[in-house]
Every structure is written in C-alpha cells, then in structure tokens.
Amino acid sequence: MRRNPHAAFATVTATALLLGGFATATAQAAPAGAPSLYAPSALVLTVARGEDPLTATVERAVTLTCAPTAEGTHPTPAAACKELAAVQGKFSELTAGPSNRTCTRQWDPVVVSAHGAWQGRQVRFSTTYGNACEMAGSTNGNAVFAF
Structure with missing residues (x-):
C-alpha cells in the first residue's frame, strides 16, 4: 500500500x-x-466621625494589602502589616492599650474600622472613641490607624 x-x-x-x-x-x-501561594490579606481602614460605625461620616480611608507584599494607599504599609502580624490580625489588641494622653471629656465620637480579609479570614472590626484625642491616645505608636 x-x-x-x-x-x-x-x-x-x-x-x-x-x-x-x-x-x-x-x-x-x-x-x-x-491557586495563590498566599492567603489574601487586603483591608480597607477608615476613621469616621460619629457614634455608630454604620452611619458615621468617613473622614479618612486607606487600603492595606499584606500578602505577598505590603502595599496600598496606607502611608506605612510595611509597618502596619508587621503590627497586624504580631497580633495575628486581632485589631482589638491594637486598640485596647491604655492611653497615656490627657484628653478633655468632650463627646465628639470617632470610629475606626477595618473591613476585608486577613490571612483568608473575613475581618469586620470597629471601635468608637469619645473624641479624636482619645483615639490618638489609644492608638499611639500604632501604625495601622496612623493615616
């Protein structure tokens, strides 16, 4: 053939x-x-004026991504990611410290919040301070909410 x-x-x-x-x-x-080699760690951090995190007026907001590299609109993303890693993403540990600042007792509430994902877990955190001075005293030396 x-x-x-x-x-x-x-x-x-x-x-x-x-x-x-x-x-x-x-x-x-x-x-x-x-599949990604890194669990997602992407957050939106806000500082808002008001008592209730759902109705407060956002004054400042930044993005923060920690994996695979620290980046976002946060002014110091590497420092903020390092602080979050040290507390395993538990925002309440970053804001629970005692304030060494003397503040007036003026009631002008400020809310800080974090929403997104930390190492693959959903994050929804917020806490309210009596005024901006109390917030600054409680988060003093904390890079996460310093923006």
Missing part, C-alpha cells in the same frame, strides 16, 4: 495546530485558576 505524502503532512500539520492551540489555551487559562 502506497501512502500519500501530502496526507501525512496534512495529518501532522493538523495535529500540531490542534496541540499548539490546546497548549495556548491551557497557558492562557492556567493563571486565572491557579
């Missing part, structure tokens, strides 16, 4: 095109579904 050289060439070419097309489609699709 005699083989047709053109038919063999056509078969090889079609196979190469199919495999090439498959390889290209696989290469393009793989990054979208590839």
Whole structure:
C-alpha cells in the first residue's frame, strides 16, 4: 500500500495546530485558576466621625494589602502589616492599650474600622472613641490607624 505524502503532512500539520492551540489555551487559562501561594490579606481602614460605625461620616480611608507584599494607599504599609502580624490580625489588641494622653471629656465620637480579609479570614472590626484625642491616645505608636 502506497501512502500519500501530502496526507501525512496534512495529518501532522493538523495535529500540531490542534496541540499548539490546546497548549495556548491551557497557558492562557492556567493563571486565572491557579491557586495563590498566599492567603489574601487586603483591608480597607477608615476613621469616621460619629457614634455608630454604620452611619458615621468617613473622614479618612486607606487600603492595606499584606500578602505577598505590603502595599496600598496606607502611608506605612510595611509597618502596619508587621503590627497586624504580631497580633495575628486581632485589631482589638491594637486598640485596647491604655492611653497615656490627657484628653478633655468632650463627646465628639470617632470610629475606626477595618473591613476585608486577613490571612483568608473575613475581618469586620470597629471601635468608637469619645473624641479624636482619645483615639490618638489609644492608638499611639500604632501604625495601622496612623493615616
């Protein structure tokens, strides 16, 4: 039996095109579904004026991403990520310290909040201070809410 050289060439070419097309489609699709090496740590941090975190007027807000690198609109993302890592993302430990600042007893509430994800866990944190002085005293030396 005699083989047709053109038919063999056509078969090889079609196979190469199919495999090439498959390889290209696989290469393009793989990054979208590839698992990340890092658990997501992306947060929105806010300072707002008011008593209730749901109705307070946001005065300042920043973004903070800690994995794989520290970045975002936060002025010192590396320091903030380091502080959060030290307390394993427990914001209440960052804001629970005693204030060594003398403040007036004026009632002008300020709310700090954090929403997003820390190492793959959902985060919804907020705490209210009597005024900006109390907030500054409680978060003194804390990079997370220093923006």
